[in-house]
Amino acid sequence: MTTDKYQYLEGFNNHHTSEALPDSLPKGQNTPQKCPYNLYAEQLSGTAFTVPRSHNQRSWLYRIRPSAVHEPFERLENGNELLTCSFANANITPNQLRWDPFDLPKDGEQVDFVTGLRTVAGAGDAATRNGLAIHVYHANKNMDKRAFYNADGDFLIVPQHGPLDITTEFGKIMVQPNEICVIQRGVRYSVDLPDGPVRGYILEVFGAHFELPDLGPIGANGLANPRDFLTPKACFHEEDNGDWQIINKFLGKLFVAKQDHTPFDVVAWHGNYAPYKYDLAKFCVINSTSFDHIDPSIFTVLTCKSDTVGVAIADFVIFPPRWAVQEHTFRPPYFHRNCMSEFMGLILGDYEGKTGGFQPGGASLHNVMTPHGPDAAVYEKASSGELGPVRVADGTQAFMFETCLTLSVTDWGLKCCQKVQPDYWKSWKALKNEFTGSKA
CATH class of the missing domain: 2.60.120.10 (Jelly Rolls)
Known part of the structure; x- marks a missing residue:
């Protein structure tokens, strides 16, 4: 050499x-x-x-x-x-x-x-x-x-x-x-x-x-x-x-x-x-400093554009360590249905939107318009906890491959690898009806 x-x-x-x-x-x-x-x-x-x-x-x-x-x-x-x-x-x-x-x-x-x-x-x-x-x-x-x-x-x-x-x-x-x-x-x-x-x-x-x-x-x-x-x-x-x-x-x-x-x-x-x-680690995070969420597109590192302006064949998005300071705001990822498909992976640590189950080296897929969001334990903690400036995702790095295309899963991915969690859907089963109103 x-x-x-x-x-x-x-x-x-x-x-x-x-x-x-x-x-x-x-x-x-x-x-x-x-x-x-x-x-x-x-x-x-x-x-x-x-x-x-x-x-x-x-x-x-x-x-x-x-x-x-x-x-x-x-x-x-x-x-x-x-x-x-x-x-x-x-x-x-x-x-x-x-x-x-x-x-x-x-x-x-x-x-x-x-x-x-x-x-x-x-x-x-x-x-x-x-x-x-x-x-x-x-x-x-x-x-x-x-x-x-x-x-x-x-x-x-x-x-x-x-x-x-x-x-x-x-x-x-x-x-x-x-x-x-x-x-x-x-x-x-x-x-x-x-x-x-x-x-x-x-x-x-x-x-x-x-x-x-x-x-x-x-x-x-x-x-x-x-x-x-x-x-x-x-x-x-x-x-x-x-x-x-x-x-x-x-x-x-x-x-x-x-x-x-x-x-x-x-x-x-x-x-x-x-x-x-x-x-x-060199990604410069942009986020809200008043209230509400900014859409996760602010975490895009690289994009592969389609022929439609603003729509990506693929985005590579990360969720790095950062400060969360929003007032009167539910801070974990919000419940969501998306016209894009979202494949997530975890490089290290614990992803803030889930408790257990999502582990480094694993993955998740929420296809076009499939609803998803935080599980019951994360929802309960985030909706009742005291708000203030707090560090998010220290020691963690999650990422997302996002696409405008509807993804199909190979036989190896769905069956042969034997890694699909059959009870993942139960992540949301414990979310209760807490409605406090009534019909007039």
Whole structure:
């Protein structure tokens, strides 16, 4: 390796330049007749060439060999059949769902990041470039001599248990629990596990890319600040050759191609289509300082917009530690029916809207217009407790994948994982009729 690990460039969707060797980026043009150090120029396009310039995403990579140098792809033998990107035949249910913590790898299993992916729910179809999928992952093995890329969409990865040491074509990223990373469609990467077994969540979007939400009347500052997003600096391997496998997720199926050299041979790159990470502790919370709730959209970290203004294919929303100071206000999340579907996960701690049952590594799903809200114990405590400034969610980090689409649940998510809590509906059964009025 030619540079130190984990060096980053600041800024969200910026046009970055990065060199692992001095003067390895061409000067004045992208494709000179001969690149410095006899490198090959290769463009990675994340958007169509002809989209408006403000939306165009692409990077130029200057590498030792082009990524086209590999044997033909074949279906991966004993591939991961628990992945999908099509939900036409999945299970539909309007019921509230909640899952116990998803399993870590069992003793004796050897599971890497790719073989440990499991699709829980989704909507739409990668072939038509519209929709999303929600996955969980677990792993206890490094991806030795294996690299993965996703031809279907972008992965937003949310580690819950254990860090991920990710080597990408653009450089190296270390992602800890309470951080996230986004690895876009087409980017090759490999995942190592420096501290043993891992578990986490993934939001995949098929048709567009994540961006920062518009701030509107909030103004220029707040929520996730662009400077806090970190993109890796160029860092290449030239000695790490031998038999490599390139695994491609293509329409939800895994294919594999062999090559006799490392895919991580990018010596320099420039552009705005590159993976990035973000520390959730740096989120600047906005909230009410007088009375009532502000809608949970104020907790949006990243959004993937639909063609309808103000409506998201996917929002990534967090509920971080913060002060609650509202006067004469029921402070936990209010009872709610939503035109959006809400998939929640818990990275650590106890979520303030539930007592027990919702545990780190678990999840819940409240689909389009399915009613939900605090359970009876939370309601009783919050509606009768003394109000004053109080810290909320210290030591906790819950998040939500929210979408305008109606989510279907895979067989694995609903049945095979054996984590669905059959009595979740009873969370609201103890809410009593406390009506004090009468008919005139």
